[in-house]
Every structure is written in C-alpha cells, then in structure tokens.
Amino acid sequence: MxxxxxxxxxxxxxxxxxxxxxxxxxxxxxxxxxxxxxxxxxxxxSMLAEDLIAWNTIEEGRTLARQDRWAELSKKMRAADQDRKTAPDGTPIADLLAFGARSDVVLAAEHALTDGNALCEYDLLGGISELEDEMREYPDDPMITLVVALAHIDLAWAWRGIATDATLPPLHQSRCAAHFDRAADLLPTCRAALPDSPIVAAASCALLAGQRKTNQRVAEEYEHLITLDPHNQRHMRAMGTHLLPRWFGSYEKLEVQALRNAARTADIWGAGGYTWVQFDAIALDEEACARLDVEYFLEGFHDILHRRxxxxxxxxxxxxxxxxxxxxxxxxxxxxxxxxxxxxxxxxxxxxxxxxxxxxxxxxxxxxxxxxxxxxxxxxxxxxxxxxxxxxxxxxxxxxxxxxxxxxxxxxxxxxxxx
Known part of the structure; x- marks a missing residue:
C-alpha cells in the first residue's frame, strides 16, 4: 500500500x-x-481505492440516469441517505449518486456557458427539460424530484458564473433567477415526503445562497441539517461560511452559532463543533479570524482527533x-x-x-x-x-x-x- x-x-x-x-x-x-x-x-x-469510491458512485448515478433506471437510482439514493453513507472524504453517497444522475445536463450547460462557440450550438433548456419529463414520469418519487431541483440549482450557478451583480448580463440574471425559483418550487414536495432526509435538508440550505432574502432563517436551516446528520462535518463548515457578513450573517452570529453547535454536538465532537463551524469561515474572512477564540478552536482540534x-x-x-x-x-x-x-x-x-x-x-x-x-x-x-x-x-x-x-x-x- x-x-x-x-x-x-x-x-x-x-x-x-x-x-x-x-x-x-x-x-x-x-x-x-x-x-x-x-x-x-x-x-x-495510495488514494486510488478511496477516490474510486466517489468516482464509481458518480458513474453509477450517471449510468442509471442514461439507462432510464430512475426507480433503481431513487432506491439507492434513499438507502444511502437513510444509512448516512459517505465516501472517505465525507461526501454523502446519496449526493454523489444525485450528481452523477444530473451531470450530463449540468456539465454540458457549464461547458456551453464558458465557450462562446458551444453556446451557439447547444440548447441550454433541452437537457433540463428532459429531466423535468423524467420527473413527471415518477410524480410520487421525491428523490427524482430532488435530482431535478439540484440540477436547477447547479444551472443557476452556471448562469451566475463569477461576474459581479453589476456586470452580470440581464439574460444571465434572469436565467439564474428562474432556475433558483424552479428549485424553490420543487423542494417543498421533497421536504414534505422526506422530512428526515439529510440530502433534502442540504438542498434546502444550498438554495438559500441563491435567494438572498433578508428574512431567511439560515442558522435554523443548518441546525436542522446538522441534527439529521451530526457526524458529517461538511454541514457545520458550510453553516459557518454562510453566517459570514458577506452572505447571511454577522461576526456575532457566527460566534454564537459556533458555540451553540459545540454544545449541541458535544457528545459527538466535543469542542470540535466550534472548530468545524469556524474552520472555513476564518480562512475566508480576516475579521472573523481576528475575533476567533483560538484556544477553544485548538481544543476542538484535540477533540476531533480523539474521535477521528x-x-x-x-x-x-x-x-x-x-x-x-x-x-x-x-x-x-x-x-x-x-x-x-x-x-x-x-x-x-x-x-x-x-x-x-x-x-x-x-x-x-x-x-x-x-x-x-x-x-x-x-x-x-x-x-x-x-x-x-x-x-x-x-x-x-x-x-x-x-x-x-x-x-x-x-x-x-x-x-x-x-x-
């Protein structure tokens, strides 16, 4: 080895x-x-075996979608989601299957939007329309609806790109908003059918970044997700990032929620719950870093290593x-x-x-x-x-x-x- x-x-x-x-x-x-x-x-x-878990799972999702084996895809996603299965890097297996299932549509659109020649030749609505058709074939399957909702979120970000609000062309603005709105229309069905699903809760959190409404309960949404899947540190890190002032929070809210998360997950992570929430946030933001309780943050390192x-x-x-x-x-x-x-x-x-x-x-x-x-x-x-x-x-x-x-x-x- x-x-x-x-x-x-x-x-x-x-x-x-x-x-x-x-x-x-x-x-x-x-x-x-x-x-x-x-x-x-x-x-x-050797990273091959570990990385192949993720790669093969994505390929499995892509193959099932290409072969119209949507019922089988849904069954596998639901089982992985219920068992909280993850790849070695912590990525949920259900997420990888869902990404594979929508990847042909999303990656083709991303390519077209970054290549002027491809954009002229590619029907940017054709792929997502086909996914919508598949969803209508399975009206009572929330996992297939979720795949379509996640595809809309991905396409919204593809249209958004890296441009600023001031420089984003009107067509890109409208398409981005339309895809986020469509995802927002679909996700309530998923939440109602699968209220205890981490992948659905994570999708709801992902949708927050696209809507930017002042009354959004970001911390509450992430707390719900973390409650459903407290062993996965990725959710805590994402919460910390979205609690920065540049997104939906403030430095005070970030600190409060980091401490709150440590208390709520103490039996699993010890002080590590504080560390995970601050982990990416302080790497992105100088003021957040300056305000950090560094002793407690490093205590969290010790507790994380003790458990992992x-x-x-x-x-x-x-x-x-x-x-x-x-x-x-x-x-x-x-x-x-x-x-x-x-x-x-x-x-x-x-x-x-x-x-x-x-x-x-x-x-x-x-x-x-x-x-x-x-x-x-x-x-x-x-x-x-x-x-x-x-x-x-x-x-x-x-x-x-x-x-x-x-x-x-x-x-x-x-x-x-x-x-």
Missing amino acids: FRFFRARQARSPLSSRHCTQNMRANDFAVPAALPDKGQLNIPVA PDQQTVNMLSAYCAITIQNGQGLNEKADLVRSQIHEAANGLIRDHMTELHPLIWAHAANGFNNSVRINSAERFAARGKRDALLAIRNLFREELHNGMDVTFTPSGLRLSQH
Whole structure:
C-alpha cells in the first residue's frame, strides 16, 4: 500500500473528483534529500481505492440516469441517505449518486456557458427539460424530484458564473433567477415526503445562497441539517461560511452559532463543533479570524482527533494549519496573531499523529478546501500537494535534518535516527 520516498522518481497521475483514472498516488516525483544530510522518509498512501469510491458512485448515478433506471437510482439514493453513507472524504453517497444522475445536463450547460462557440450550438433548456419529463414520469418519487431541483440549482450557478451583480448580463440574471425559483418550487414536495432526509435538508440550505432574502432563517436551516446528520462535518463548515457578513450573517452570529453547535454536538465532537463551524469561515474572512477564540478552536482540534484519529483527518487538519490558514497573512494584525497560533499547531499534529501523506488533501488545502475548484490535470494537482506537504514537513524538521538525522514516519509513529 505504501512506498517510502527517498529520491527523485518518475511522475504518475493521481485521481481527483473531476479527473480520475487508474493511477497510483505513491509514484510522484519527490525532492531528493540534501547531500550528506538527514533523510526524510514518509509513506504516501495510495488514494486510488478511496477516490474510486466517489468516482464509481458518480458513474453509477450517471449510468442509471442514461439507462432510464430512475426507480433503481431513487432506491439507492434513499438507502444511502437513510444509512448516512459517505465516501472517505465525507461526501454523502446519496449526493454523489444525485450528481452523477444530473451531470450530463449540468456539465454540458457549464461547458456551453464558458465557450462562446458551444453556446451557439447547444440548447441550454433541452437537457433540463428532459429531466423535468423524467420527473413527471415518477410524480410520487421525491428523490427524482430532488435530482431535478439540484440540477436547477447547479444551472443557476452556471448562469451566475463569477461576474459581479453589476456586470452580470440581464439574460444571465434572469436565467439564474428562474432556475433558483424552479428549485424553490420543487423542494417543498421533497421536504414534505422526506422530512428526515439529510440530502433534502442540504438542498434546502444550498438554495438559500441563491435567494438572498433578508428574512431567511439560515442558522435554523443548518441546525436542522446538522441534527439529521451530526457526524458529517461538511454541514457545520458550510453553516459557518454562510453566517459570514458577506452572505447571511454577522461576526456575532457566527460566534454564537459556533458555540451553540459545540454544545449541541458535544457528545459527538466535543469542542470540535466550534472548530468545524469556524474552520472555513476564518480562512475566508480576516475579521472573523481576528475575533476567533483560538484556544477553544485548538481544543476542538484535540477533540476531533480523539474521535477521528484516521489519517484523512490528520492530513486535513495538518494541511489546514500548515497552509490554508496562512492565506491572507499580512492583511489584519489581530488575525495574523491568530493565524500564527493555529499555524504552530501543525508541529504537534505532524509529529504526534501523522503516519502517511495524502497528496490530494494538501493540494486542496492551498485552495482553502474549495470543492468547486476544477482540476485540469490530476497529476499536476497532486504533485503540487505533495510538494507543499514535503516542504512543510521538511521545514518542521529542518534542525534534525540539518544535523544529519533521518526522519522516518512509520505506522507506529515518528522515528528519528542518525543517518
């Protein structure tokens, strides 16, 4: 499963959500150790098996939709949703099936909207109309209705793009609003039929971002979702982001809800409930970072690792402290002090808990764990993650390596020995 890296080796591709092939993660080029100095040795986990779970699930959803096996798709989505099944990175299996089922329509529209020539040739309403027709064939199936609602949300964002409100063309504004409105029309049926469904609750939260109404009860919507699926940290992180002033909240509301979430999920996450809500928010917003209760935030790290000591979690927290939290350095003096304290936590995380390297996690850390980032080359993306990780680890052990010590990560922990 692992191979220690010691010297420069030939590169090999790595899979990702948007670009997956039959590749191994432990064949990337790595920096050679400095001559006559200590050697850094760390096993690199093969991400293939883990990543294929997500990739194969998306492909399964796409295949079922293409073959008009909608009843079977619905059954699989409902079973995965009820059992709270997730891929290794925490993405719900039901979400992956739903994405696969609508991906042909959504990805084609996204391509057309980013390519002027394709836009002239592609019927942007044809694909979603076909999905609507399938939904009408199953009028009493809320999961199929949900797939269509999620497709409308995706298409709304495709029309929205990255333009500002002032520069967004009128046609794009109207199409974006129309797709969000259609999703809003469909989702109540899903909520009524499946009141305890995390995927439906998550869709309701996703819809909030498109409607931007001042009376929206954002915190309450996310609390409902987290109550349904408290073991999934992704929901807590999304709540924190949407409670920033740039979305629907305020710094005061963010702090209150982070503390409230810690209290509500204490039996599962300890102080980690506070950490997860603040996790992405403070990486995005300098003022939120400056206001953070950093001691409680780091206590949450300890509680998270106590409950989730797996290497996926260790690598994510380590990469966050080593790389993500440094984004925005120098913009706010108080935030910089908080960032430095969090950055220092990488020392203990890597020394005391890491046994293997997960390159994709480190690559995503540089983008603030932004899942919407499109990856053109899986090989380059993972190679960058490995380079970032090795640089961070080498810097951490620069004194030992300079003094000729070998730094070796083993399944039983860190081992230092004379070279």
